[in-house]
Amino acid sequence: MAVSDHVDLPTFMEGVRKRNPHQPEFVQAVQEVAEDIYEFIEDKEEYHAQQILRRIAEPDRVVSFRVCWEDDNGNIRVQRGYRVQNNNAIGPYKGGIRFHPSVNESVLKFLAFEQTFKNALTGLPMGGGKGGSNFNPKGKSVREIMRFCQSFMTELYRHIGADVDVPAGDIGVGGREIGFMFGQYKRITNQFTGVLTGKGLEYGGSLIRPEATGYGAVYFLANMLATKGEDLVGKTAVISGSGNVATHAAEKIVQLGGKVLTLSDSGGFVHDPDGFTQDKIDWVKTHKTHRRGRIQDYVEAFPKATFHEGKTPWGVPCDVALPCATQNELLGEDARTLVANGCKALAEGANMPTDLEGVHVFKAARLLYAPGKASNAGGVAVSGLEMSQNSERRAWKEEELQQMLKDIMFGIHQSCLTYGDQGGGYVDYVKGANIAGFKKVADAMLAFGVV
Ligand code: GLU
Numbered sequence: 001m002a003v004s005d006h007v008d009l010p011t012f013m014e015g016v017r018k019r020n021p022h023q024p025e026f027v028q029a030v031q032e033v034a035e036d037i038y039e040f041i042e043d044k045e046e047y048h049a050q051q052i053l054r055r056i057a058e059p060d061r062v063v064s065f066r067v068c069w070e071d072d073n074g075n076i077r078v079q080r081g082y083r084v085q086n087n088n089a090i091g092p093y094k095g096g097i098r099f100h101p102s103v104n105e106s107v108l109k110f111l112a113f114e115q116t117f118k119n120a121l122t123g124l125p126m127g128g129g130k131g132g133s134n135f136n137p138k139g140k141s142v143r144e145i146m147r148f149c150q151s152f153m154t155e156l157y158r159h160i161g162a163d164v165d166v167p168a169g170d171i172g173v174g175g176r177e178i179g180f181m182f183g184q185y186k187r188i189t190n191q192f193t194g195v196l197t198g199k200g201l202e203y204g205g206s207l208i209r210p211e212a213t214g215y216g217a218v219y220f221l222a223n224m225l226a227t228k229g230e231d232l233v234g235k236t237a238v239i240s241g242s243g244n245v246a247t248h249a250a251e252k253i254v255q256l257g258g259k260v261l262t263l264s265d266s267g268g269f270v271h272d273p274d275g276f277t278q279d280k281i282d283w284v285k286t287h288k289t290h291r292r293g294r295i296q297d298y299v300e301a302f303p304k305a306t307f308h309e310g311k312t313p314w315g316v317p318c319d320v321a322l323p324c325a326t327q328n329e330l331l332g333e334d335a336r337t338l339v340a341n342g343c344k345a346l347a348e349g350a351n352m353p354t355d356l357e358g359v360h361v362f363k364a365a366r367l368l369y370a371p372g373k374a375s376n377a378g379g380v381a382v383s384g385l386e387m388s389q390n391s392e393r394r395a396w397k398e399e400e401l402q403q404m405l406k407d408i409m410f411g412i413h414q415s416c417l418t419y420g421d422q423g424g425g426y427v428d429y430v431k432g433a434n435i436a437g438f439k440k441v442a443d444a445m446l447a448f449g450v451v
Contacts, residue, residue, distance in 0.1 A: 034057075052442045199386070210248070250276055314330060
């Protein structure tokens with residue numbers, strides 16, 4: 001009889017920590033999943049015997065490479081680029097590229113691990129991957145960004161492909177950067193394929209891809225509220241971030257009758273007691289994305305608002321909250337503050353914005369709490385639809401895509417109910433998302449045997 005991995009959770013996690021020293025974000029992401037999966041697989045001998053969890057928590061490969069580029073002053077700059085291909089059991093690796101000084105192997109491994117479950121939850125055939133670089137786009141000229149993107153793709157191209165690995169955007173990578181990278185991929189390979197998503201509409205992009213993550217998060221929030229017979233009309237919302245996810249989440253909250261009180265960036269948060277209207281959100285979009293400005297400038301344009309330097313917005317009383325900035329931006333004490341202030345529901349637009357302590361606080365308070373892998377899956381879902389359109393060489397209509405996004409978010413919510421309903425009116429969405437995502441990938445892996 002073979003030895004199965006019937007080790008207990010602390011022993012399993014000790015192994016993860018040992019094998020991944022100095023990778024706290026990756027260890028955190030594995031722990032959050034393992035806490036739920038351990039319970040689920042307790043009586044499932046095959047998952048143990050085949051070491052499924054152990055295998056999903058070990059990326060298929062991590063590619064790391066040098067990226068050289070020349071800045072506008074003629075200096076040669078050297079950055080590190082990565083692609084983490086976590087798991088392709090149910091489809092080609094899929095996941096964004098992040099350009100931010102905080103990028104390292106731990107951050108990308110955690111993101112690729114999370115992406116594996118998130119992509120499974122969408123119901124579309126996509127595996128999990130993530131890539132990026134510690135390149136900081138802030139303060140760089142457009143030409144510098146172009147040269148960096150080209151250099152990055154000159155190495156990355158050999159590791160990706162429409163049926164192999166399909167990157168997209170993430171923090172620091174939007175339509176412009178995808179354009180530069182797609183142009184370089186096409187130039188090197190002489191192939192026009194759906195190798196990246198988040199492309200411009202002129203060259204194979206999909207309608208509603210930019211809106212999809214933020215809109216999807218709000219649809220998920222609305223689905224959670226509906227289980228209590230409630231909706232967003234008249235509800236106050238606190239949102240962090242002011243990029244693509246945050247501004248589109250704000251837009252959808254407003255469309256559904258809610259009132260958005262805050263947005264933020266790394267310098268602090270803005271509180272607008274009158275609420276962010278569509279005009280104000282458009283101002284933020286232009287200011288942050290096109291002018292690359294700071295959120296604090298908002299108070300000059302709209303003097304009733306206040307700026308809170310170096311602070312996160314979690315102390316502002318609200319009915320619903322959407323962390324849409326970055327990982328570990330909402331800590332245990334912030335979670336306690338939100339609960340004490342009467343927050344009813346929280347949907348994560350960012351990836352792992354709540355630390356482990358915060359997750360435990362929300363679970364203990366039985367909050368309607370959606371982890372990013374469920375609530376922010378709308379972005380990658382529409383990326384999956386972009387891949388389908390590219391394969392078919394056609395473009396679907398906006399109404400069709402809007403409906404598909406809504407249906408997919410509804411489906412993810414249903415999957416969370418299936419595996420997360422604890423009875424007594426409480427749904428543990430973290431558990432539901434982890435188990436539903438895990439089961440699909442795990443069952444595919446079982447079918448393949450030991451590979
Ligand atoms: N970066 C996004 C995410 O975290 C989107 C990835 C994609 O579209 O492939 O899910």
